[in-house]
Amino acid sequence: MKKESDLLAMLQGNAENGAYPFHMPGHKRNTTLLGTELPYALDVTEIDGFDDLHAPSGILADLQARLAHLYGAKNSFALVGGSTCGILAGIASVCRRGGRILLARNCHKSVYNAVELLGLRPIYIQPPVDPVSGIAGSVPPESVRAALDAHKDIRLAVVTSPTYDGVISDIRAIAQIVHGRGIPLLVDAAHGAHLAFTEQNAHCAVTCGADVVIQSLHKTLPALTQCAAAHIGGDLVSPSVFAKYLSVFETSSPSYVLLASVSACVRFLEENAENAFAAYAERLARFSASCLELTNLFVLCKGQDPLRAHPAFFDFDAGKLPIVTARTALDGAALCKRLRREFALESEMAAFSYALCMTSVCDTDAGFLRLLDALLAIDRAVSSRTTPDFGTPPLPKVRLSPYEASLRAARTLPLHACIGKISAQTLWFYPPGVPILVAGEEIDETTVQLLESAALNDITVYCAEGACDSPDALTVCD
Numbered sequence: 001m002k003k004e005s006d007l008l009a010m011l012q013g014n015a016e017n018g019a020y021p022f023h024m025p026g027h028k029r030n031t032t033l034l035g036t037e038l039p040y041a042l043d044v045t046e047i048d049g050f051d052d053l054h055a056p057s058g059i060l061a062d063l064q065a066r067l068a069h070l071y072g073a074k075n076s077f078a079l080v081g082g083s084t085c086g087i088l089a090g091i092a093s094v095c096r097r098g099g100r101i102l103l104a105r106n107c108h109k110s111v112y113n114a115v116e117l118l119g120l121r122p123i124y125i126q127p128p129v130d131p132v133s134g135i136a137g138s139v140p141p142e143s144v145r146a147a148l149d150a151h152k153d154i155r156l157a158v159v160t161s162p163t164y165d166g167v168i169s170d171i172r173a174i175a176q177i178v179h180g181r182g183i184p185l186l187v188d189a190a191h192g193a194h195l196a197f198t199e200q201n202a203h204c205a206v207t208c209g210a211d212v213v214i215q216s217l218h219k220t221l222p223a224l225t226q227c228a229a230a231h232i233g234g235d236l237v238s239p240s241v242f243a244k245y246l247s248v249f250e251t252s253s254p255s256y257v258l259l260a261s262v263s264a265c266v267r268f269l270e271e272n273a274e275n276a277f278a279a280y281a282e283r284l285a286r287f288s289a290s291c292l293e294l295t296n297l298f299v300l301c302k303g304q305d306p307l308r309a310h311p312a313f314f315d316f317d318a319g320k321l322p323i324v325t326a327r328t329a330l331d332g333a334a335l336c337k338r339l340r341r342e343f344a345l346e347s348e349m350a351a352f353s354y355a356l357c358m359t360s361v362c363d364t365d366a367g368f369l370r371l372l373d374a375l376l377a378i379d380r381a382v383s384s385r386t387t388p389d390f391g392t393p394p395l396p397k398v399r400l401s402p403y404e405a406s407l408r409a410a411r412t413l414p415l416h417a418c419i420g421k422i423s424a425q426t427l428w429f430y431p432p433g434v435p436i437l438v439a440g441e442e443i444d445e446t447t448v449q450l451l452e453s454a455a456l457n458d459i460t461v462y463c464a465e466g467a468c469d470s471p472d473a474l475t476v477c478d
């Protein structure tokens with residue numbers, strides 16, 4: 001590694017070179033005054049020699065070229081506003097106000113925010129739900145074809161792969177269909193930055209030919225929270241238009257601490273990916289083999305639960321561990337609570353019928369063993385019971401676009417009085433941030449029942465203003 005391409009080393013050098021900062025940030029790197037817990041010494045702005053993220057020509061241009069080389073992309077961007085800013089920029093760089101967009105219904109709320117901001121008119125594909133776990137499955141390529149046939153004015157298709165839960169879609173097939181209509185495909189791969197370095201590398205959306213791929217480096221790779229990457233491929237999306245919209249949705253004062261973390265992540269991948277990911281694959285394989293001992297709980301696509309038992313999944317990310325409680329008297333929240341209280345294990349998310357544990361290349365043998373021991377102990381103690389299969393929920397009827405709904409006067413009504421009315425709010429569970437109901441849609445009985453059972457199961461429902469304390473009332477359009 002050349003010293004001048006190592007951003008962290010440059011920042012460390014700058015902290016020690018004696019130059020006095022008559023510039024932002026306001027902490028002035030005064031670690032004597034402030035203490036050294038936070039990385040003040042490294043936190044600079046675009047001072048001479050440190051390039052400019054929004055017009056890179058030096059060390060940051062070099063960092064982005066290295067990112068592009070790692071993933072085999074034509075153009076890559078380092079992001080410090082999470083995947084969120086990349087998704088907003090990606091959609092804005094393709095869609096024009098009021099245009100049509102094709103979305104997998106299980107897209108993240110950042111996609112829905114772009115739809116509302118740009119006044120877009122969404123067409124949805126509802127992925128089939130896995131009946132055992134209740135997890136949304138892969139986006140069937142044939143549904144993409146059918147939607148494009150039915151709506152010739154669609155300008156962009158957006159799917160998530162892998163999803164928060166780990167479900168992978170056939171991006172290669174979807175890209176071929178979408179490209180056949182001359183329009184681009186944006187893949188929200190917020191949870192897929194690691195795939196390129198695993199045995200499942202064929203599923204990396206960049207390799208599969210997607211035009212815009214957004215990845216949260218911070219979710220599945222060693223990078224600080226908010227570090228992300230965007231990759232542009234093909235000729236359907238202009239990198240310079242994408243850069244223009246990034247400068248709209250990303251801060252004009254990007255953190256060099258975060259950029260140094262992107263740089264350190266890239267260096268880790270350049271130097272250690274092969275060995276580190278081989279060791280990670282072995283850990284996952286050993287964990288999967290040990291899951292054969294579970295009798296009531298099971299880990300999706302591990303141990304005795306093969307991928308072929310889930311026809312709704314094209315493939316499944318080996319690093320995600322949804323621990324399914326559907327055959328036990330526990331629900332996902334109760335399992336998370338037991339893991340936390342009895343075993344000091346913090347899981348990523350509780351859903352109705354599973355607890356999601358996320359792993360990464362940075363997990364240790366000891367960590368995997370602790371999880372396994374805890375699962376075996378809970379499995380022995382828990383009584384078995386079969387909960388009913390999950391079905392694919394029908395899509396609510398779209399009455400207005402989210403933007404049109406935002407222009408209407410609104411009032412709040414008790415939950416049951418809302419049936420048949422148009423929602424003024426978008427509601428979601430967080431995590432994963434996938435909407436239950438989108439502003440402009442008709443509120444039906446299924447949605448009301450879902451909100452009631454979320455309340456019963458201690459699962460928080462969110463809207464744009466934050467957590468809905470008691471979702472026993474909704475805001476509807478007049």
Ligand SMILES: Cc1ncc(COP(=O)(O)O)c(C=O)c1O
Pocket residue numbers: 081082083084085107108110160163164188190191216226228431432433
């Ligand atoms: C599928 C998906 N897309 C996008 C995002 C946004 O990513 P970030 O938090 O990096 O902005 C998330 C965050 O949880 C997500 O789960």
